[in-house]
Amino acid sequence: MIVTVGGMILQRNLVAVVILGSVYSFLAATVLVVLDAVDVAMTEAAVGAGLSTVLILAALNLIKSHQSRSTRSVILPLVITLIVGCVIAWGTIGLPRFGDPETPMQQHVSPYYLANALRETKVPNVVTAVLASYRGYDTLGETTVIFTAGIGVLMLLSRRRRIKPLNNESE
Amino acid sequence: MKQNPIIRIIVKLLVPFIVLFALYVQLHGDLGPGGGFQAGVIMAGVVVIYSLIFGSTAAEKLISFSIIRSLIPIGVLIYVGVGLFSLIKGNNYLDYSALHAEAAVGQHMGIFVVELAVFVTVFATMTAIFYAFVERQRQNEEDPE
Amino acid sequence: MTGSQILLQLNYWLIIIVMMMGFYVVLTHENMIKKLIGLGVFQTSVYFLYIVPGKVIGGTAPIIASGYQVYSNPLPHVLILTAIVVGVATLALGLALVIRINEAYGTIEEDDLYGRGEWHQ
Numbered sequence: 001m002i003v004t005v006g007g008m009i010l011q012r013n014l015v016a017v018v019i020l021g022s023v024y025s026f027l028a029a030t031v032l033v034v035l036d037a038v039d040v041a042m043t044e045a046a047v048g049a050g051l052s053t054v055l056i057l058a059a060l061n062l063i064k065s066h067q068s069r070s071t072r073s074v075i076l077p078l079v080i081t082l083i084v085g086c087v088i089a090w091g092t093i094g095l096p097r098f099g100d101p102e103t104p105m106q107q108h109v110s111p112y113y114l115a116n117a118l119r120e121t122k123v124p125n126v127v128t129a130v131l132a133s134y135r136g137y138d139t140l141g142e143t144t145v146i147f148t149a150g151i152g153v154l155m156l157l158s159r160r161r162r163i164k165p166l167n168n169e170s171e
Numbered sequence: 172m173k174q175n176p177i178i179r180i181i182v183k184l185l186v187p188f189i190v191l192f193a194l195y196v197q198l199h200g201d202l203g204p205g206g207g208f209q210a211g212v213i214m215a216g217v218v219v220i221y222s223l224i225f226g227s228t229a230a231e232k233l234i235s236f237s238i239i240r241s242l243i244p245i246g247v248l249i250y251v252g253v254g255l256f257s258l259i260k261g262n263n264y265l266d267y268s269a270l271h272a273e274a275a276v277g278q279h280m281g282i283f284v285v286e287l288a289v290f291v292t293v294f295a296t297m298t299a300i301f302y303a304f305v306e307r308q309r310q311n312e313e314d315p316e
Numbered sequence: 317m318t319g320s321q322i323l324l325q326l327n328y329w330l331i332i333i334v335m336m337m338g339f340y341v342v343l344t345h346e347n348m349i350k351k352l353i354g355l356g357v358f359q360t361s362v363y364f365l366y367i368v369p370g371k372v373i374g375g376t377a378p379i380i381a382s383g384y385q386v387y388s389n390p391l392p393h394v395l396i397l398t399a400i401v402v403g404v405a406t407l408a409l410g411l412a413l414v415i416r417i418n419e420a421y422g423t424i425e426e427d428d429l430y431g432r433g434e435w436h437q
Contacts, residue, residue, distance in 0.1 A: 014347070014349055014350065021353055024360070032367065035367055035370075043401070048360065081340045085335075130391065138398060148405075
């Protein structure tokens with residue numbers, strides 16, 4: 001997966017970058033299945049590998065698809081990236097070991113959900129039960145966000161294109 | 172791509188299976204992985220692939236743009252409506268136990284309706300966004316150059 | 317926690333490397349579409365950051381079935397499910413903005429945009 005991302009950084013042809021991104025999403029979905037996150041894997045595969053790629057390609061169809069040569073220096077961003085990476089790595093000291101069932105993360109709310117979801121909602125898929133019933137407000141907010149994004153895109157893209165592009169936008 | 176007969180035949184054969192798969196994922200969200208989001212995206216993928224192969228005019232004859240545009244808020248309305256229904260019956264907002272005499276069955280029904288609402292909104296939004304991009308391309312080509 | 321124990325958390329190292337690569341793309345590349353893609357890579361690595369600690373060794377997917385006792389934690393799955401869909405919504409809005417910028421100014425490279433006087437209003 002790191003090789004895929006490295007290829008994505010170095011490529012200049014944007015279509016190739018997008019296809020590599022789709023490959024990356026598929027690999028991520030496979031890893032997610034290994035990590036027992038089957039719902040997330042299905043969503044990541046459908047959204048990341050399918051829909052994201054299609055949308056970016058459709059957008060690239062409207063603008064040029066090649067990236068011109070960069071003229072900025074890369075030293076400062078590299079240094080910033082390395083420093084931030086090291087700080088985050090230092091933060092992972094406190095994170096639990098892989099697969100440990102005794103960590104605080106597994107203690108408080110999750111055992112309650114796992115023990116009671118079937119009895120209280122008759123739905124065996126705990127993720128769906130939590131998403132739609134125990135945390136229903138969050139899903140309502142998420143649906144509203146999708147709705148807002150759709151409205152936003154429709155508002156931005158449904159007018160006719162101006163013929164002279166160099167005037168200041170006055171609509 | 173419109174001229175290649177192999178792709179056209181295969182896509183025509185595949186489309187009903189993909190629709191079936193999307194409905195399967197939606198309705199089996201309780202028993203296995205799945206649910207509204209995945210199913211909505213897969214269904215939107217059906218419209219996308221049909222539009223890619225057969226052109227956007229053919230896709231618009233399949234499902235028209237104005238229907239999709241009016242479907243977007245309906246999902247949100249269903250979701251909010253379920254919550255208000257619980258409120259009217261005297262329970263908390265979005266407390267599904269008010270939907271049926273037995274609390275667990277009420278929860279199950281509530282989850283089903285909510286997943287349906289999510290499916291409708293996700294499908295309509297993703298399809299509408301794709302249509303908007305394609306429409307822009309068509310407008311660019313039709314403008315007097 | 318000594319230095320060798322930091323190195324043992326290999327799974328987190330891989331996540332951080334991918335996260336920093338995405339961050340680097342957002343910082344340096346001026347092409348706006350590539351920035352959006354870099355942001356997407358960054359988001360994916362954050363999803364892993366949430367899901368990896370949730371796995372229980374010997375557990376299975378959090379779907380209650382007879383015969384399985386130990387399950388992985390379902391709570392991060394719920395959060396990340398929401399995050400993925402919100403991420404694609406943001407991507408779509410960002411792409412729409414890029415299309416409009418391209419039509420208004422003719423380019424999507426940030427250096428060219430800074431060069432023109434109209435960008436700093």
